[in-house]
Amino acid sequence: MTRDLRTERKGRILAVRDLPTLPNVLEEVTRLVERADSSTEEVAKLISMDQVLSAKVLKMVNSPVYGFSGRISTIQHALVLLGFNVLRSIIVSTSVFEVMTENMVGLWEHSLGCAMACGELARMLDFKDAEEYAVAGLLHDLGKVVATVQLPDLKPEIERVVAERDLYYLEAEREVLGFGHDRINAWLADYWKLPPNIKEGLSYHHKPHLAQLYPEMACVVHVGDFIVRVFEYGFSGDVGVPYLQPEAVKILNLTPAQFEILLDHMCDQYMELVAGQSS
Amino acid sequence: MANTFPGAFPRIPKITVLSPDAAFVALFSQAFAPEEAEVTVWPRGRGALEHLFLDPPDLLVVDQALSDISGLELVGMVKCENVYRQLPVALVLDEQELADGVDWSAAEVDELLTRPLTPTMLRARVLLTLTRALRTFDANPLTRLPGNTSIISRIQELIDRREDFALAYADLDYFKSFNDKYGFSRGDEVLMMTARIIVNTVRGVGGPTAFVGHVGGDDFIFLLPPQQVEEACKTVVASFDDIVPHFYDAADRVQGFIESTDRDGNLRSFPLMAISLAIVFNRNGRLRHYGEASQAVMTLKKKAKANPRSCYVLDTEND
Numbered sequence: 001m002t003r004d005l006r007t008e009r010k011g012r013i014l015a016v017r018d019l020p021t022l023p024n025v026l027e028e029v030t031r032l033v034e035r036a037d038s039s040t041e042e043v044a045k046l047i048s049m050d051q052v053l054s055a056k057v058l059k060m061v062n063s064p065v066y067g068f069s070g071r072i073s074t075i076q077h078a079l080v081l082l083g084f085n086v087l088r089s090i091i092v093s094t095s096v097f098e099v100m101t102e103n104m105v106g107l108w109e110h111s112l113g114c115a116m117a118c119g120e121l122a123r124m125l126d127f128k129d130a131e132e133y134a135v136a137g138l139l140h141d142l143g144k145v146v147a148t149v150q151l152p153d154l155k156p157e158i159e160r161v162v163a164e165r166d167l168y169y170l171e172a173e174r175e176v177l178g179f180g181h182d183r184i185n186a187w188l189a190d191y192w193k194l195p196p197n198i199k200e201g202l203s204y205h206h207k208p209h210l211a212q213l214y215p216e217m218a219c220v221v222h223v224g225d226f227i228v229r230v231f232e233y234g235f236s237g238d239v240g241v242p243y244l245q246p247e248a249v250k251i252l253n254l255t256p257a258q259f260e261i262l263l264d265h266m267c268d269q270y271m272e273l274v275a276g277q278s279s
Numbered sequence: 280m281a282n283t284f285p286g287a288f289p290r291i292p293k294i295t296v297l298s299p300d301a302a303f304v305a306l307f308s309q310a311f312a313p314e315e316a317e318v319t320v321w322p323r324g325r326g327a328l329e330h331l332f333l334d335p336p337d338l339l340v341v342d343q344a345l346s347d348i349s350g351l352e353l354v355g356m357v358k359c360e361n362v363y364r365q366l367p368v369a370l371v372l373d374e375q376e377l378a379d380g381v382d383w384s385a386a387e388v389d390e391l392l393t394r395p396l397t398p399t400m401l402r403a404r405v406l407l408t409l410t411r412a413l414r415t416f417d418a419n420p421l422t423r424l425p426g427n428t429s430i431i432s433r434i435q436e437l438i439d440r441r442e443d444f445a446l447a448y449a450d451l452d453y454f455k456s457f458n459d460k461y462g463f464s465r466g467d468e469v470l471m472m473t474a475r476i477i478v479n480t481v482r483g484v485g486g487p488t489a490f491v492g493h494v495g496g497d498d499f500i501f502l503l504p505p506q507q508v509e510e511a512c513k514t515v516v517a518s519f520d521d522i523v524p525h526f527y528d529a530a531d532r533v534q535g536f537i538e539s540t541d542r543d544g545n546l547r548s549f550p551l552m553a554i555s556l557a558i559v560f561n562r563n564g565r566l567r568h569y570g571e572a573s574q575a576v577m578t579l580k581k582k583a584k585a586n587p588r589s590c591y592v593l594d595t596e597n598d
Contacts, residue, residue: 065363071526080475081472083475083478084483
């Protein structure tokens with residue numbers, strides 16, 4: 001791929017202004033925000049279930065306007081610092097895409113499931129600020145969403161390559177776009193001035209052993225992504241389960257016994273989620 | 280390029296116009312050459328909010344006749360945030376709408392543009408508004424919160440009206456050692472964060488009319504009705520303690536203290552920053568003058584500072 005084409009596509013990706021968000025979350029957040037007795041925790045919990053709102057909130061609080069770029073990586077802290085007024089404005093200015101593709105609805109569930117696994121794993125390993133690992137898990141495939149919104153013409157092509165040549169979605173993206181969603185994530189993280197630990201979680205989740213600054217973050221997201229795929233909760237764009245990098249397990253010092261407990265926990269949690277959704 | 284813009288604005292001003300009226304929008308290209316002003320147009324209001332909050336222009340022109348939100352409502356959303364208060368706003372109305380009586384004391388607009396308008400008049404009004412905005416406000420240059428003049432007059436006003444109120448004085452412990460170690464721009468980040476916590480908490484508890492001021496440095500004050508102040512202090516303390524560790528480098532955050540030099544130049548360790556709040560009450564017109572409030576709160580502040588952790592101290596003796 002020529003350099004010009006690549007630069008042009010990067011430009012189109014970063015021209016992203018309106019990301020779609022899920023209408024039902026939007027309504028619930030609005031209702032909660034408008035209720036006088038709602039707590040920040042309640043609102044944070046709701047926002048955390050939507051990758052797009054989460055990204056917007058983090059982008060806003062880390063923007064230079066507020067004067068502490070790159071410091072805030074949890075939704076709850078972001079809400080304390082932004083306040084409900086700004087949050088409400090983010091919500092009303094978030095244009096909801098009326099038609100959500102099947103792929104993206106599945107991707108949302110995949111992201112949510114990954115976030116839960118990352119949070120659970122980080123707590124199991126006694127990592128500080130486990131919530132930040134969940135945020136990275138939630139946003140780890142944001143690049144896929146942005147690519148389909150900004151480069152809609154290339155999405156069917158990626159899907160065709162995945163189906164016909166039996167490639168992973170990431171490989172197909174690299175083939176068709178010239179770069180994968182991990183690269184897009186890195187651009188978005190820089191562009192939105194997200195904290196460096198979140199950036200590494202997003203951009204190294206497919207090659208966690210290469211992460212330089214926050215290898216634990218990248219490894220947790222890698223393992224979380226693996227787990228949610230094993231249980232086939234949501235749809236990431238791939239039918240199969242990718243290779244679990246042994247280095248990631250090693251870096252995290254995750255024992256087989258711990259891994260087993262984690263799998264049990266996540267199995268229960270996904271079952272609960274599915275039961276809750278169908279009721 | 281320097282003097283193409285007669286308002287002596289230091290750079291090409293960015294003007295954002297929110298209006299569905301194509302004829303009005305077209306006036307801007309007649310009034311200003313492209314190299315004089317960078318004009319961005321949004322036909323609707325809601326979609327523009329995020330853009331405005333992320334990249335505020337030098338002047339915001341809002342048409343009252345937006346289809347999706349009233350112009351004044353939108354202005355209110357922008358202006359009640361401390362970081363956007365300095366953004367000058369011009370409201371666009373039809374002249375006959377003035378007869379309906381706009382509540383100008385509640386409208387936070389800086390300039391009024393009435394239709395029908397000529398390019399010459401538009402040009403003059405915009406220049407005037409931009410230049411006026413350049414003049415100094417009594418706002419803290421960092422947080423843009425009201426400064427001492429506004430603080431004193433607000434307190435004196437409440438005293439004169441014999442209104443019950445609580446005056447809270449907040450300052451940070453170990454801010455100086457943080458500044459010494461990490462540098463002033465990292466210190467400014469902490470002040471901006473502190474201001475946001477206080478603003479959001481105080482407004483959440485007391486509504487949009489609650490007052491927050493920035494005395495300077497790491498000193499802030501806020502005013503609330505007496506029965507609401509304790510809840511606000513608890514929330515400020517909890518939020519501050521929760522968030523401030525993230526402003527340290529990971530190693531210092533983990534060890535829970537920093538090494539820095541004290542006033543005598545000796546290397547020693549300092550705890551992570553904490554917030555101290557001292558609160559005095561004015562009930563039944565006890566206070567006569569701003570100075571009494573300020574003296575009482577400064578005395579009490581020493582008590583709050585004696586505790587190295589975040590805490591608040593209520594003035595129970597005089598209450």
